[in-house]
Amino acid sequence: MSPPHSQLSEAYIQDSFHSYLKSSLTQAKAERLLDADILSSAQSDLMITGPALCLYFAALRCTTNPPSVPLPRHKKNSQPMELSYENCPPAFVSFLRVWSNTVPAIQALAPELQHDLARMICNLEPLVTPLQPALNGIAADLRAVAIEISQRRSFQDRYASDLQAALDSGTTPASPGSKRAAFVPPPVYDASPVSSAASSPHSSPRSSLDGHSAQGSPQYANHNLPPQSPSFLSPGSAASVSSGFPPRSPSPQILAPNSPAIEFIRETLYASLADALDRQPSLRALLKSDPPRAYFASVAFAVLDVATSAMTPDGAVIGVLGAHLTLAQCPPELRPFMAELAAIGRAAHELAEADDEVAMRAAQRGEEIPLTRMDRVRTMLEEGVGCGADRRAREEGRRSVEGRAVSFTNRINALSLGMTRLKAFRERQGDVFKVLAGIGA
Structure with missing residues (x-):
């Protein structure tokens, strides 16, 4: 096992993620959150659903505080290892930060609400009524990280095989009507x-x-x-x-x-x-x-x-x-x-009006005007969802439980x-x- 504070390689984390991604997609198929038609389609949202489900299942498995990700053993005799802030590659620190902030909230949910969260990630209607507002914010954070993961070329090049592994689960290659993953990686970014x-x-x-x-x-x-x-x-x-x-x-x-x-x-x-x-x-x-x-x-x-x-x-x-x-x-x-x-234009105007009302109330009370939701949206658009996650966690009382800024950025x-x-x-x-x-x- 590597020393606790030695940085893991990006390749090692990518291999671990795709190992979990295959099992997450397979589990979602078994639980009928995703069916074979969706897994074999080229639906663009599938690029987001898969990674978000992987993050969700990782949160359920987490047993540490602060949260860390148990990594799969690539060899039977390997020592157990976990991804933490101490050994996380810099490229993935922002992802880990946002994910770790969702873990306590996910684990605190009742089982039926955890299932509803998985359904929302898969664009299915929740079963529990009325809808628990906190689920929107958690789902938005997981999908925001998934959006950024989906843009990594290393992810795109391997996603078809992840989908195919889930499609093949419980079937044989000769099974009648066996489906093939239709996903094809997009063209490579070719900078000047x-x-x-x-x-x-x-x-x-x-x-x-x-x-x-x-x-x-x-x-x-x-x-x-x-x-x-x-x-x-x-x-x-x-x-x-x-x-x-x-x-x-x-x-x-x-x-x-x-x-x-x-x-x-x-x-x-x-x-x-x-x-x-x-x-x-x-x-x-x-x-x-x-x-x-x-x-x-x-x-x-x-x-x-x-x-x-x-x-x-x-x-x-x-x-x-x-x-x-x-x-x-x-x-x-x-x-x-x-x-x-x-x-999007209508939603932006609604957010701006709500920000103005908050600012006016703060000014009337002689308080400091808080950072607006639209300011947060602009920051996340430029820097990614991981920007300011620690600040958002400290300001949880001022942050909308629906995660409106994150949802709007998404x-x-x-x-x-x-x-x-x-x-x-x-x-x-x-x-x-x-x-x-x-x-x-």
Whole structure:
């Protein structure tokens, strides 16, 4: 056994995680939380459900305080080992921190509520009524960590075999109707020379940017969209690289009024990246130290920007040409994206109004104005769910038991992931990488 404080390798933790992931998916199948049709599908939310279930079952197995993860023995004669803060690789510390904060709450639940939590992770309705509000916050935290795990290339490359192991459990290869996992890893993030020099394979949990969608988005990332025309914005010119991105109202030659709806939405979002970088100056520094995270965070901020400033009350998008794209004008496969974008905008305004009320009450009492939920959302979008977990734990009395900030962050990230894995977005992604690399250089 390794000395208690020697750091474990990332490869060792990855092997252990996937060992547990296979058993977690198999157990979920046995308990009918997931069926063979779901396990064999390419549903984007399955990328989140699997890791979240693994974290849930690990919390049930935990027997230490502070919480640590018992690791599987790779050899029969190996000494037992646990993952703790003392031996955790730096890349996984934020995951461990968030998970450990959920362990006491999960273990304190009655068995029927623990089962309901597992059902919620799997997008099933809870059985106990009325719904226990605390379950929402726990599920949000587990799924938030799962979102980040799902973006790791090492996870994506092995997930199909994890799913297949669960599908094969209780069957034989010759069984009638045996199913095969349909999941295929997304394309590898290929940074430009500028950004790749600043990045390493382990610089971020987000080593692939085309990770699959997450909480609240199982439907809208699974459609086969029609071929899109190759009309792109052109960020490769000297002017566009120096300034970052085209302004919100580019010339009609850049995006024709009759461009397909997917291009209209795509260019509206990508044009908002400039606003994201202006409003979050720290993203520019992140472009140098961690380009993959900076890109994904920028897209998430662009989603939030468009949802809050470019949506009309009836759910239309005011695009880069000042034209409106209505829900009725969208092809059916894009309408869930549009509807979710509008819903995010409404939820953001509700959170902002609630933050204003809290601030006014604090000011009237002469108290310090607390950190707003929207501030927490922005921090988590940029730094990941593990940021400030210790502070959130200390401020538990001020934190919503429903985990609204975490849930809302998950929702934005889910839409960002769902959109960026579409063909039309991936086609433009290379150009956007070049622009971001020029800004961060």
